[in-house]
Each structure stands twice: as structure tokens, then as C-alpha cells.
Amino acid sequence: MVWPFVGGKMLRFLVLYLALSLGANAALAADLAPLKQGEMKKLVTYEEPIATSEVPFVDPQGAEHSLAEYRGKVVVLNFWATWCAPCREEMPSLDRLQARLGGADMQVVTVATGRNSLPQIEKFFAEAGVSQLPVLLDDRQALARSMGVLGLPVTVLIDRDGREVARLIGGAEWDSPEALAVIDALTAR
Template identity: 60%
Template sequence: MLRSALLYTALLFGANAALAGPVDWQAAREAGLVKLVPSESPAPVSDVEFTDPNGGTRRLADYRGKVVLLNFWATWCAPCRKEMPYLDALQAEMGGEDFEVVAVATGRNTPEKIDKFYEETGLKNLPVLLDPRQQLARAMGVVGLPVTVLIDRDGNEVARLLGEADWSSEPAKAVIRQMMAE
């Protein structure tokens, strides 16, 4: 309870990211990210390729130097439909040189269904990224959707959340700010 009060007080007064210390995972869970689980020992993420709709390839290594919120989703996933607007809002507010939301549609998601999903949910800030054969998802140990993985600037998984979350919430943004300050 005290940690939650401290977290919200810091947020209320505009916590200075430059003064932030290591991520307070317990405070984040107590403030609303109850399913967020930090890695016991951060490990490098997979180097499996994924694509964009034009066939261009990407790797998570392409994002080194940034804090990354990697999200696995699908057009048929009801919790994903609820969560994706939060990810879009987070990217709009905090995405840039130091941070990026990388949302990857995994499995069978036709371009038409992805376009319809983006239109229906109002997504404007997330590029379409694809993992059609679920190679990246499998390499990352994803067994259900949605799954979100926090990756540090060095390309290590530092935390994971199974299921949906409000990534545009103040507790989520506080975690991102703390990671960016490390």
C-alpha cells in the first residue's frame, strides 16, 4: 500500500526520469499491473526474424539501444482487441528515440483482417508487424495471447505479462520511464 502511494505521489508531481532508480516491480504490481512478472535473471531475446506487410524483415536486435515493449497479438484474440488501443496510446505518447512499442501479429492474420482490426480499434501509431508462422512467438515461449515482454536497451527480457493490461496507465508509464532512466 505504501509503495502504491509513493508511486502515485511521484506520478502526481511529475517524477523526473533522470532521478529514477531501478524499476520498482512490486510497486508496479500493487498499482495495477498485477500480472507483470520480472525476469529472475534477464536474458537476451530471440534473434528470429519477423516481417512487415511488404516482406521486409526485422529482428529484435534492430531495436537495441531502445527500451522495447514487445506485444504478441492476433486479430481473433478478444483480449488483444481491448489491449491494442492502450498500446497505441502508449506509442503515441512515449514512442521515439528511447522507447518503442513493437506489436507483432502472430499466426494466421490476413492483411484484410489486420486492416479491419486496426480500423475498428482506431489504431494509428503502431506499424503492422507479422510473425505468420509463429517462429518468433515460439522462440519467445509464447503459449497464449496476448503476451507482452519488456526488453531493456541491451536486448534482454526483463519482465513479462500474460494477458491484457492497460499499457497507457500511469503505473505502466512509470515502469517505462524507470527503464528508460536505467
């Protein structure tokens, strides 16, 4: 599928994926490098943090939200869909992460991207035992596209200043000791 890109979005997309393909790992990466164990070996960090998108997403009532609402917190931003098998596997660990560490310092933000009806999401959450995560929607994939998300699941780690500092493509156990060590390192900054 080819997605249209406007203005600098194509350049951002190319820079991001070049960094991902080359495994760009410097400044913050040095802090996280010893923590890249187990499934966190797939975590890609950047020499310089990347500005996140300002594209809005919505809640089930249609109210618009943006990533700017989470400034001051470390954000674990997860793009997922109800039809995505790896998403189904990792979602309970994201729920446990939110239950364990969510609050003033850290927030797990799950955004269903693409066509995911509210009944499908509710059924997905019920079957997976998810009770701590928000229901947020990106039905036209505008946020996902603006952040260079091509497949699912993708989890983006965002620092307190609202900048992307790391990304993991594919599923992971987000409440594993390795993942908790990465989140702890980010919240300690």
C-alpha cells in the same frame, strides 16, 4: 497443441516458464516491485535478464526484421492476433503508449502471430482506432515459439541491451498510471 522445439529452445522454454510460475523477482524486480500496482501486479520480472530471440519477423512488404533493430531502446513487444478479444481491448492503450512515449527511448512493437491476413489486421486497426503501431507479422509463430509465447496477448518488456526483463501474460491498459510508471522506470535506466 504441441510445438516442436529444436536444441536449447526447449530448455529456454522450460526455464522461462519455471521462472514465470515461481514469480522470479530479484535485481530489476526490486526496482519494479513498488510499481507493481493494478494490472501491473501480473508483471513477472526476472532475477537476470533473458536474451531475446533472433528469429526474424516480417513487415507487410515481406522485408525481414529482428528485435536487434531496436537495441538502444526500451521495447514493449506485444504478441497479438486479430481473433483475440483481449488483444482488441488492449491494443488502443498500446497505441496511446506509443503516441505518448514512442521515439528515441522507447518503442511499442506489435507482432501479429499466427494466421492474420493484412486485410484482417487493417480492419482490426481501423476498428480499434490504432494509428501509431507498426504492422509486423509472425505468421508461422516462429518468433512467438522461440520466446515461449503460448497464449495471447503476451507483452514482453525488453531493456536497451535487447534482453527480456519482464513479461505480462494477458491484456493490460498500457497507458495507465501504473504501466507508465513501469515504462518510465525502464527508460530511466
